[in-house]
Amino acid sequence: MQVAESLQAASAPAPSSIRQFDFKWIVIGLCVIVVLYLALVPLIFLLWQSFHTPESAAAASHFTLDNYYAAYSSSETARLFVNSLEYAAGTALFSFAVGAFLAWMNERTNTPFKRLFFGLSIIPLIIPSVLFVVAWILLGSPKIGLVNLALQRVFNTDHVFINVYSLWGMIFVDGLHYSPMAFLLMTATFRSMDPSLEESAMMSGANILQIAWQITLKLSWPAVFATLLILFVRAIESFEVPALLGLPVGIQVFTSAIYQAIHHYPSEVGLASSYGVTLLLITSFGIYFQSRMSSRGSKYATVTGKGFRPRPIDIGRWRYLAATIFVLYFLLIVGLPFLVLLWSSFQNFYSVPSMAALKNLTIEPYRFILSHPTFLQSVWNSLFLSLGTATIVMLVTSVICWIVVKTKIRGRWLLDNVASLPIVFPGLVLGLSIMIFYLNVDIGIYGTIWIMFIAYATRFMPYGIRYNTTSMLQIHKELEESAAMSGASWGTTFRMVILPLLKPGLIAGWIYIMIVSIRELSSSILLYSPGTEVMSIMIWELWENGQYVELSALGVMFIVVLFMLVMLAQWAGRKFGVREA
Amino acid sequence: MAAMLSVKELYTEYASDRGPPVRAAQNVSFEVPEGKLFTLLGPSGCGKTTTLRSIAGLERPRSGEISVSSLVVYSGSKGVFIPANRRGFGMVFQSYAIWPHMDVFRNAAFPLMVGRKKYTRSQIEEKVLRVLKAVGLDHLAERDATQLSGGQQQRLALARALVMEPKLLLLDEPLSNLDAKLRERMRFELKRMQRELRITTVYVTHDQTEALALSHEIAVMNEGQIIQVGTPRAIYERPANQFVADFVGTTNFLEGTVRANDDEAGFVRVHTEIGDLKVVADDALVAGDAVVISVRPEDIELAEERRSGVNCGEGRVDQKVFIGEAVDFQVKVGERILLARAHPRVRTRLGETIYFDLHPDKCVALKSAGAVKAAA
Structure with a gap:
């Protein structure tokens, strides 16, 4: 039966030699054009806009330096700059310290339940930023924050223990949110390190702390620095924390400043663009040094990729403390945020947990959300965008990676770099440039879902490149050549040999892009219009309207569905990913 | 006997990312009569694999001419280049290149399913089973390709190369990935099959014992050039120069x-x-x-x-x-x-x-x- 199917498939295109040849170049050409268009247009337009006045019905746009003059002459900008750097550096350091410490305990010590912990560590990644921040407002705001209320009750004082509406609060919340990323990156580093390097230090008489500090950490220094840079870039790009925690108390960073410049009346597109270019410069530097750091890391030769079986260090009774720290961490990052959302989702009006409030439990918020006019629309939009983006990105980048990895076409490295370029775009800046472009170049997609589709595809293209490159490199060239020797055309070879062999990487990348797309907020927030709301936008709007309990109900359903999606994805990954080439 | 394969003044270069192009095959000329096994023998980097890949159409030569039973598949001067998938040659790769996502039958049937010539399902089944039987894999047709041993993968690769009854069979170090015992056995089997089917074969190896054991004729190559062409005995007993004497035996x-x-x-x-x-x-x-x-x-x-x-x-x-x-x-x-x-x-x-x-x-x-x- 398989044979018959394949026969039909193979006989579908007319087997003319010339037509087949053209078909190959049409596919390759289309993919290259799509990638160049997606990656370069927003960048060029952002630069153009930052040097021009906004176009209006009254006056055409003309060249100006006023945007930069306005941006850089005010002392406001200096403060913006300092705030952004402080915030991003603080977040990076905090999340790194937490993540690296947990990774070290998990990889290098005999702490109990390590494997369970590692399995759990992806759960925080599922919770969308906007929900995490909202949950932490409910936990850590000075007046109604549950953590404050509980501690005040215990110590019988009215001291404010934690205030998320401050620079430190912002660093705490965002740092906590990015710590799983630091954890995963540092786990990979520790895992690939030759344990004999540590063992020889132990034989030389060093104690555990000396080993951890002088050997483990210093050997992984390139990886440490690269991780710090990634975290820094992520933090300086992040939008939800600065917007929800910083803006109410006037702590502005670049992302929130861009958002404000667009959202107050009249909107200052030029000013936002010049902020955007500045932010882009910072992230570009970060990414550039990070990639140089990663490639230089090989000189340390600790990351050999060999399967070591490191013997964990015995930390004695301390391991119970370590296990307690894990539990506390999970409480902070998953347990408390989810529970507080769950609690408030069963209330008519938000109120602090108490026996009285317990009597008022209701499912009204869920009813409200499920019958909300934009609910079904936004679910549909989110699904359409995430499935569509993941599919298109993975297919197009598989062709791009084939060109880069398998051919000798001159200039292919440039294609690789261009396709990875959007990684430097903060979501908000990408949204801004796409908004500007399609406002100026009217091809009828502004205000439709397609503009968001373009933004998502652009933003997540680099992930597709990364996943596909890794698995493309593992496909032996001869597997493809033997198909050619069997008489298969390029298209047939790609469909019947390359794509099936890429499957593990394709599926993993597809799942990842689907999950990050469904959580996306910072690009969407500048591009949506009535009718094209996605789920994260709906949460945002509920927050703006002060509908906290309804927001919580939506959030709980959102998290549960995402969680099930991830479990399904992992199951699928295990099922389809086992037979790797 | 008419020359089945004729290679004339072949030059092939590799573009390298840095520096000048690597000159892999230079002025390579030889002819293989129908039904004979011709071996390209030489140390690694001597241009033997490049020459084979040029014949296959996987590499585009810079100049020269390659023709198979008087059909020109490549000619630098006439600008002819038939792509690999239109040449209809069978090839066994060094790594065997067995597709891990297909079972044994599908691997062997692939050339019949994707080629220009269309076969019915029963024709495919018959041809594949016949060729699997010839290499002794007919009882494993349903098995996953990844479950085969090295020797079985090698046979499957051979079956796949033979299933479309090619005019020319190209073998790129097909035995180098087997252990010593198995290699010796496969050597005999390969020889028996080639002699029985009388299929014109070009064989690439760096192993002189293999070359001597299998070939009708051997071309010893070094630094991109053919040093000596002759029967195994002539090569061994009357080497043309020190390189051949030293490399062979x-x-x-x-x-x-x-x-x-x-x-x-x-x-x-x-x-x-x-x-x-x-x-x-x-x-x-x-x-x-x-x-x-x-x-x-x-x-x-x-x-x-x-x-x-x-x-x-x-x-x-x-x-x-x-x-x-x-x-x-x-x-x-x-x-x-x-x-x-x-x-x-x-x-x-x-x-x-x-x-x-x-x-x-x-x-x-x-x-x-x-x-x-x-x-x-």
């Missing part, structure tokens, strides 16, 4: 000077480090020419009693290694060490005197190529 090189022509035609007298020798010479040599004599270890006859005749002498046993079916002796003659292979019955002890006898027609005089390589 083990040999002793003795430096010397031509004294005079021997009375017997084709032989010369040469003065060497181990005495005067009567040796065979293909090149025209005159007295005073510097030459290198190549003599194989198994052509040095050892005995415990003194021999008389031409090319006899004596030495001392310096070292000996028992390897089962033979004993390898290192015999010290003056300051020279001669490598000789003898029957295990020769039991001369270390330090004792031993007598040797070199057959004149097994000692080949080669024109000295400047620096002399040490005997292997």
Whole structure:
């Protein structure tokens, strides 16, 4: 039966030699054009806009330096700059310290339940930023924050223990949110390190702390620095924390400043663009040094990729403390945020947990959300965008990676770099440039879902490149050549040999892009219009309207569905990913 | 017999990311008659695989001409280049390139399903089962390709190459990934199959034993060029130069000077480090020419009693290694060490005197190529 199917498939295109040849170049050409268009247009337009006045019905746009003059002459900008750097550096350091410490305990010590912990560590990644921040407002705001209320009750004082509406609060919340990323990156580093390097230090008489500090950490220094840079870039790009925690108390960073410049009346597109270019410069530097750091890391030769079986260090009774720290961490990052959302989702009006409030439990918020006019629309939009983006990105980048990895076409490295370029775009800046472009170049997609589709595809293209490159490199060239020797055309070879062999990487990348797309907020927030709301936008709007309990109900359903999606994805990954080439 | 495959003045270069292009095959010309097995033999990087890939169409040569049964598949001057998937040759790759996502049957059926020629389902089934039977895999047709052993994968690769009954079979070091025992068995099997099917074959290997065992004809390649073409026996017994003598088999090189022509035609007298020798010479040599004599270890006859005749002498046993079916002796003659292979019955002890006898027609005089390589 398989044979018959394949026969039909193979006989579908007319087997003319010339037509087949053209078909190959049409596919390759289309993919290259799509990638160049997606990656370069927003960048060029952002630069153009930052040097021009906004176009209006009254006056055409003309060249100006006023945007930069306005941006850089005010002392406001200096403060913006300092705030952004402080915030991003603080977040990076905090999340790194937490993540690296947990990774070290998990990889290098005999702490109990390590494997369970590692399995759990992806759960925080599922919770969308906007929900995490909202949950932490409910936990850590000075007046109604549950953590404050509980501690005040215990110590019988009215001291404010934690205030998320401050620079430190912002660093705490965002740092906590990015710590799983630091954890995963540092786990990979520790895992690939030759344990004999540590063992020889132990034989030389060093104690555990000396080993951890002088050997483990210093050997992984390139990886440490690269991780710090990634975290820094992520933090300086992040939008939800600065917007929800910083803006109410006037702590502005670049992302929130861009958002404000667009959202107050009249909107200052030029000013936002010049902020955007500045932010882009910072992230570009970060990414550039990070990639140089990663490639230089090989000189340390600790990351050999060999399967070591490191013997964990015995930390004695301390391991119970370590296990307690894990539990506390999970409480902070998953347990408390989810529970507080769950609690408030069963209330008519938000109120602090108490026996009285317990009597008022209701499912009204869920009813409200499920019958909300934009609910079904936004679910549909989110699904359409995430499935569509993941599919298109993975297919197009598989062709791009084939060109880069398998051919000798001159200039292919440039294609690789261009396709990875959007990684430097903060979501908000990408949204801004796409908004500007399609406002100026009217091809009828502004205000439709397609503009968001373009933004998502652009933003997540680099992930597709990364996943596909890794698995493309593992496909032996001869597997493809033997198909050619069997008489298969390029298209047939790609469909019947390359794509099936890429499957593990394709599926993993597809799942990842689907999950990050469904959580996306910072690009969407500048591009949506009535009718094209996605789920994260709906949460945002509920927050703006002060509908906290309804927001919580939506959030709980959102998290549960995402969680099930991830479990399904992992199951699928295990099922389809086992037979790797 | 008409030439099935003809390669004329082939030049192929690799574009390298840095620096000038790598010149892989230079002025390569040869012809393979129908039904014969032709081997390209040489060390790694000698251009043999590039030449094979150029024939396959996986590499685009810079110039030259390749034709198969008088159909030109590549011609630099006429601008002809038929892509690999339109040439219809069978090829077995070094890594076998068995697709891990297909079962055995699908792997073997693939060429029939994707090619220009269309087959019905029952035709495919019949052809595939026949070819799987020929390589002894018919009972594994349903199995996942990843569950095959190395030898089975090799057979499957061969089956896939043969299933469309190609005019030409290309083999790129097909045995190099097998362990020694299996390699020997597959060598016999490959030879039997090629001889039975009488399929014109180009075989690439760096293993001289394989080349000698399988081929009708061998081309020894080095640095992109063909050094010598000949039957296995000619290559082994009458190497054209030091490179061939050294690369194909083990040999002793003795430096010397031509004294005079021997009375017997084709032989010369040469003065060497181990005495005067009567040796065979293909090149025209005159007295005073510097030459290198190549003599194989198994052509040095050892005995415990003194021999008389031409090319006899004596030495001392310096070292000996028992390897089962033979004993390898290192015999010290003056300051020279001669490598000789003898029957295990020769039991001369270390330090004792031993007598040797070199057959004149097994000692080949080669024109000295400047620096002399040490005997292997």
